Amino acid sequence: MSSEDKDFKGRCMYCNTDVGRDKVKTCGRCRLVRYCSKECQIASWKTHKLRCNPNLRESLASDPASNALNTALSKWINNWRDELHNWAIWAMDLANSPPDRLATHCFVIEIERRLNPPSASQFFRMHGGGVETRASFIARLEEINEASEETVACVNERRGTDTAQIIILCEDLIRFLWFSLRDGGASLRNRDPAMSKALAENWQQGMISAIETGRPQASKTHLDRAAIKVIGPPPI
Ligand SMILES: [Zn+2]
Ligand SMILES: [Zn+2]
Incomplete structure (x- = not known):
């Protein structure tokens, strides 16, 4: 992987720690948000619960334009x-x-x-x-x-x-x-x-x-x- 395009899918969305794709855990409900640990998942729930939506993944998949923007933004930020x-x-x-x-x-x-x-x-x-x-x-x-x-x-x-x-x-x-x-x-x-x-x-x-x-x-x-x-x- 080039440095142009660092992997962001192993990174905790709460504390930023990069634990790698093998170790990262995913919110079981929406499957969109990633955490390094149970602690980060619990700490994040206060705000994540307002957006955690089991249907969001499907709706993103059915809207390629907004999905593409989302992904491009994640890569760019990384x-x-x-x-x-x-x-x-x-x-x-x-x-x-x-x-x-x-x-x-x-x-x-x-x-x-x-x-x-x-x-x-x-x-x-x-x-x-x-x-x-x-x-x-x-x-x-x-x-x-x-x-x-x-x-x-x-x-x-x-x-x-x-x-x-x-x-x-x-x-x-x-x-x-x-x-x-x-x-x-x-x-x-x-x-x-x-x-x-x-x-x-x-x-x-x-x-x-x-x-x-x-x-x-x-x-x-x-x-x-x-x-x-x-x-x-x-x-x-
Ligand atoms: Zn974390
Ligand atoms: Zn969720």
């Missing part, structure tokens, strides 16, 4: 997962924010399909996004009549102050990604505030161009340049 985590963290500006920033805010990106994508990593184009409070995101969903009970429950799900929530809006799909910071976020909160601010002010252009070109490095280069302007070049 290819960009590490970068999405970085961008979310940079955008959150943890060194200059209250300690509960990750509990009160979410990182939202808006993407759309592009015509004739040159690769799976370029299947979508980003046209907007940013950090906002969960309350303001829900208000936005209400305006467009997309604030279903399930979606609101997912947005409001609390996983503490060291777990970040990424929300991806893609046409009529909404995806929720969660990830926990390795050291509980201490290194990010203690980062040089000027550096944290520079990253928060510059992530978006880097992200849009990386997604456009399919090159994750594009974003890194852009951000390094922004950081050097603030804190000076790294010591040799």
Whole structure:
């Protein structure tokens, strides 16, 4: 399997752990959602129960267009997962924010399909996004009549102050990604505030161009340049 197309079917949809296709467990009711363990299945049920639908698999199968979009989105997210985590963290500006920033805010990106994508990593184009409070995101969903009970429950799900929530809006799909910071976020909160601010002010252009070109490095280069302007070049 090429790195262009990492396998996502062995990954827990609750905690992100990749346990491999052989070990992953599937929700017995809808057979659409995958878990690494009984613990993750139980933890996820509070929100999953609102959407767990034994007929959804069949209806997806009978609607090839929406099924194709769903699959393309899953692959795309999997290819960009590490970068999405970085961008979310940079955008959150943890060194200059209250300690509960990750509990009160979410990182939202808006993407759309592009015509004739040159690769799976370029299947979508980003046209907007940013950090906002969960309350303001829900208000936005209400305006467009997309604030279903399930979606609101997912947005409001609390996983503490060291777990970040990424929300991806893609046409009529909404995806929720969660990830926990390795050291509980201490290194990010203690980062040089000027550096944290520079990253928060510059992530978006880097992200849009990386997604456009399919090159994750594009974003890194852009951000390094922004950081050097603030804190000076790294010591040799
Ligand atoms: Zn898990
Ligand atoms: Zn289910």
